[in-house]
Amino acid sequence: MSIRSVIAVLGVLAVVGLLVFGLASKGSSGVEVGDPAPKAPLPRLEGAGSQSLADYRGRWVLVNFWASWCVPCRAEAPDLERFQQEHADARFTVVGIDSRDLTEDGRDFVERYGLSYPQLRDGDGDAAHDFGTTGVPENYLVDPAGKVRLLVRGPVSEEYLDEEVAPLLPGSRQ
């Protein structure tokens, strides 16, 4: 093989490599119902340390992406807290992920709405990107095996939680 051929092949490989890298680093089709939920660790919004959805394996988890500047998030927060109060146990919890938000704003939001469920912080939006969110709020019900069972792009209402989420949880009569 001549030097020119080697240079041409290397050039093509470089271009293909850049394209693959670009797709791998930016492209994400997100998760759909039935897909495994992303489980990269995230820092806690309040307190030190980090947590991953993998830590909740064996439990049902309602993952709620929110931000303090998001108006619909304010509307659904009380409903999520009420649902947490009614259903949280060793087999279920709501987990909030404060996405692309200022830490202090997020903490103020949690305090203002008296949210008792665990809160993680996704300041750079990487977790939102992994999930493929299109905005906030978005909600994902993850089953004990770590797979997404329900997906709501937008706020969840009290009715939705009672009629669609509650029946799937352990101990439900339906």
Add this chain to the structure above:
Amino acid sequence: MTARVVTIAALALALLAPTTVAAERASLTEIEKQVMCPVCGTLLQLAESPQAQRERVFIDRLIDEGRTEAEIKDALVAEYGDEVLALPPDSGFSLSAYVVPIVAFLIAAAALAVGVLRWRRAGRKGDGPGPHAQGPSAEDSDRLDADLARYDL
């Protein structure tokens, strides 16, 4: 006399000091041109979303605390990650954003230079008479004469 000089110097320093501090004070307008609104994907300067408004409030607060522009940008990176910067940082993998275009330009310039040199060298070799200027070979001349004789009317 000495006391008067000291007094004048002190007054001059007192007048200059606020000017120096004001010159170093970070400005929201300047920072807005250098950072992004992460939710909108545009410069903060152009963004009007609720998240952008909160980002401006955050920057304003840090300016009021007397933070420098670099400190404010560091604080924004701590909140939103590297992508909040309009220009990527000049360290780590992000350095490639600056290095790759320069290397690509140098390679292209070198390739162009080599191409031009070869083209000029080829032109110099061809400065003499071309193959047709030397006329046909003896064999071709004989064949031409034979053909002309065959068609001679």
